[in-house]
Amino acid sequence: MILVFGGTTEGKQVAKILDELEYPYYYSTKTKVIYEGKGTPIYGEMTIPLLETFCVTNKVTCIINASHPFAIQLHQTIANTSIKVPLIRFQRKFPERIVHSLISYVDSFEEAMVRFDKNRYTSLLALSGVQTIAKLQSYWKSNHTWFRILDRDTSRVVAKEAGFPKNNLIFGYPQSKNEEVILFRKLSPDVVFTKESGSNGKLEEKIEAAIEVNIPIVILKKPKISNRYLCVTTKEELIKMIS
Numbered sequence: 001m002i003l004v005f006g007g008t009t010e011g012k013q014v015a016k017i018l019d020e021l022e023y024p025y026y027y028s029t030k031t032k033v034i035y036e037g038k039g040t041p042i043y044g045e046m047t048i049p050l051l052e053t054f055c056v057t058n059k060v061t062c063i064i065n066a067s068h069p070f071a072i073q074l075h076q077t078i079a080n081t082s083i084k085v086p087l088i089r090f091q092r093k094f095p096e097r098i099v100h101s102l103i104s105y106v107d108s109f110e111e112a113m114v115r116f117d118k119n120r121y122t123s124l125l126a127l128s129g130v131q132t133i134a135k136l137q138s139y140w141k142s143n144h145t146w147f148r149i150l151d152r153d154t155s156r157v158v159a160k161e162a163g164f165p166k167n168n169l170i171f172g173y174p175q176s177k178n179e180e181v182i183l184f185r186k187l188s189p190d191v192v193f194t195k196e197s198g199s200n201g202k203l204e205e206k207i208e209a210a211i212e213v214n215i216p217i218v219i220l221k222k223p224k225i226s227n228r229y230l231c232v233t234t235k236e237e238l239i240k241m242i243s
Contacts, residue, residue: 001025002242003060005074007033009200010066014090015039017235023242026058030074031154048077055083062242065229066090069222070129070195079226088241089229092198094222102211104218105196109135112193112218116143119216121190125183127174127206128195128220130155133162136193146170146187174202180209189215196222 002025004014011027015037018025025039028046035041046054054060062085067074069091078087097105106112109132116124116139123144126136130149139145147164149155151171159169175183184192192210196219197203203219210217225231232238 001058001060002062002064003028003055003058004039004064005029005067005071005078007031008066008068010090010092012037013235014064014066014238017238021239026060046074046077048081051077051081052083055081055085060085062086062088064088064090064238064242069197072223075223075225079228086241087226087229088238089225089231090238091231091233092200093233094196094198095204098207100211102214102216103207104216105221106218107221109220112136112220113139115218116191119191121216123187123189124191124193125187125189126193128193130158132195133159133164137162140164144168146189148172174205176202177205177208177212180205181212184209184213184215191215192217193220194218195220198222 002018002023004011004018004025005028006012006015007029015027019038027035027037027039027041029043030045032043063078065075065078065087104115106115113136124139124146126132126145126147130147133147146168147159148170149159150173159166192206192215194203194206194217195201207217230241232241
């Protein structure tokens, strides 16, 4: 039995591959989502004890982590389990980092806010997701900020609980370069903030749009993951790993 952590484009890709191979699997997500694969869907946050118990009870022989690059807590939970099964990280592709006067890469939210203050940015367009509202609170409490978040009730609840003004919320997904250019020009922020979310997060489009409209963009680097993971990026690599 295989345990897949999904909820992403990569998770759907893994599910499709396992369906084609007719391998039995569980498809785990933090919240209940629409799932159309042949595996058994489960949802809820996994702690180390819960994960270990689940793997023993259900005779899990392999874990495939296809969750979001910034699901840091989940990555650590899986890596720290004492269960001795292969841990496969099916991850998206990331473009090479670009050297440009308008582009800055940072290691933390704290470093990003130091950069905002140092450069006296007084307005911000954050494309980093609803979960980052609380992490940037000390900035947006004093500076005009917009957040683009997913158009769903759970995201609205998170934003409301953080106390973020609803009039400054923008709903939607990452867009094409031209659509991002339209948004950047309309709002004209001093700086754009996003995460190094890879090609599926349309990072290249955001960067190209920022350069075209001459707006600085600060990018939070993707987190490093445990060396316990066997990392793959293609269908062929995954099949070889689990066969």
